Amino acid sequence: MTDATDSSDDAPNSKDQFRPVGHENEHFLLTTVVGSYPKPKWLDRARELYQGGDTTKPREHQGEHAEELPDFDEDAWEEAKDDASRLITKEHERAGLDVVVDGEMRRNEMVEFFAHRIDGYEFNGPVKVWGHNYFDKPSVVSEVEYDETWLVDEYEFTADVADRPVKVPITGPYTLANWSFNEAYDDLESLAVDLADLVNEEIQKLVDAGARYIQIDEPALATTPDDHAIVGECLEHIVADIPEDVRVGLHVCYGDYSRIYPEVLEYPVDEFDLELCNGDYDQLDVFKDPAFTADLALGVVDAHVAEVETVEEIKANIRKGLEVVPPEQLVVSPDCGLKLLPREVAYEKMANLVTAAREVEADLDAGEITVDAAPAKADD
Incomplete structure (x- = not known):
């Protein structure tokens, strides 16, 4: 399914395993997305129809005896999601990304989607989170158990559509626990660890299906940094018995990173995906001392901004990353999921991101960029 070559790096889960065949530059800055992407407007309309919205013909076409359209049934809804997944996967490839996802076209919300698939959760209606925004916050009412697979079908469909490697984002167990009402466990830690075992079970199935790039999303981490040890324990459970050639990343956004660094370097992951652009890189220095040992x-x-950054602006941002790590440890992505942006803006950001990465690679090849950061590994 992929156009990736074998890794030339000693580490079996190096980002170089995702280097496209015939990559034009000696240096390689892997480009990808965090996960979510704007849904086509017609997919939102399809969801409304499937969930019991208006199933009649458009008002302007309704005569006195207009017949109702057929119900928008399960088959129609599945077809709509398949079509959206194909569309966005190919949109990511058209933008030039090295590793793609389907934009999470089958997912509604990062906790709710998984809670519906885990035994032990139930829903009692939405709660207000801020302003006029509501979140269908689930409750854990009994011991959580693994039942149906969560993402295997999604991955297999996307991998079949894609001509490039596919990454699988999964909401992490700490966020699944922290953003839920706990009515069954003595404490947050015991719930999160049980959920981590379920995430491990799902990853095992994804690996069996061919997945080699897994991203654990833990946005709750940097907002509750005193619990970083719980996240570390969960990650140990998550990666247990996962093959070495499977790349595991951790996405963290928001919060004060100085309260979790350098402790997070002890986490058993290959890559940390960090939101820094939104804060104008004010926290960049946090990661310079001690040296950043992961990718x-x-x-x-x-x-969070609907203006499209220019290629030159993005190149300057990429060079900020080279203040922290050398090119072989750098991956290039958006700050976070792009689902709240207009779709044309999201696409232009991705296309400019890829162009900027390729130009920085060429500048590195030509020796036009001085890299101060030296390679640093965990055993240094």
Whole structure:
């Protein structure tokens, strides 16, 4: 399914395993997305129809005896999601990304989607989170158990559509626990660890299906940094018995990173995906001392701003990453998921991101960029 070559790096889960065949530059800055992407407007309309919205013909076409359209049934809804997944996967490839996802076209919300698939969760209606925004916050009412697979079908469909490697984002167990009502466990830690075992079970199935790039999303981490040890324990459970050639990343956004660094360097992951562009890289220095020993997936476009960054602006942002790690440890991505942006803006950001990465690679090849950061590994 992929156009990636074998890794030339000693580490079996190096980002170089995703280097495209015939890559034009000696240096390689892997380009990817965090996960979510704007849904086509017709997919939102399809969801409304499937969930019991208006199933009649458009008002302007309704005569006195207009017949109702057929119900928008399960088959129609599945077809709509398949079509959206194909569309966005190919849109990512058209933008030039080295590793793609389907934009999470089948997912509604990062906790709710998984809670519906885990035994032990139930829903009692939405709660207000801020302003006029509501979140269908689930409750854990009994011991959580693994039942149906969560993402295997999604991965297999996307991998079949894609001509490039596919990454699988999964909401992490700490966020699944922290953003839920706990009515069954003595404490957050015991719930999160049980959920981590379920995430491990799902990853095992994804690996069996061919997945080699897994991203654990833990946005709750940097907002509750005193619990970083719980996240570390969860990650140990998550990666247990996962093959070495499977790349595991951790996405963290928001919060004060100085409260979790350098402790997070002890986490058993290959890559940290960090939101820094939105804060104008004010926290960049946090990661310079001690040296950053993992790969850095640096956010170089702002997921919260609808203006498209120029190629030159993005190149300057990429060079900020080279202040922390050398090129062999740098991955280039947006700050966070792009689902709240207009779709044309999201696409232009991705296309400019890829162009900027390729130009920085060429500048590195030509010796036009001085890299101060030296390679640093965990055993240094």
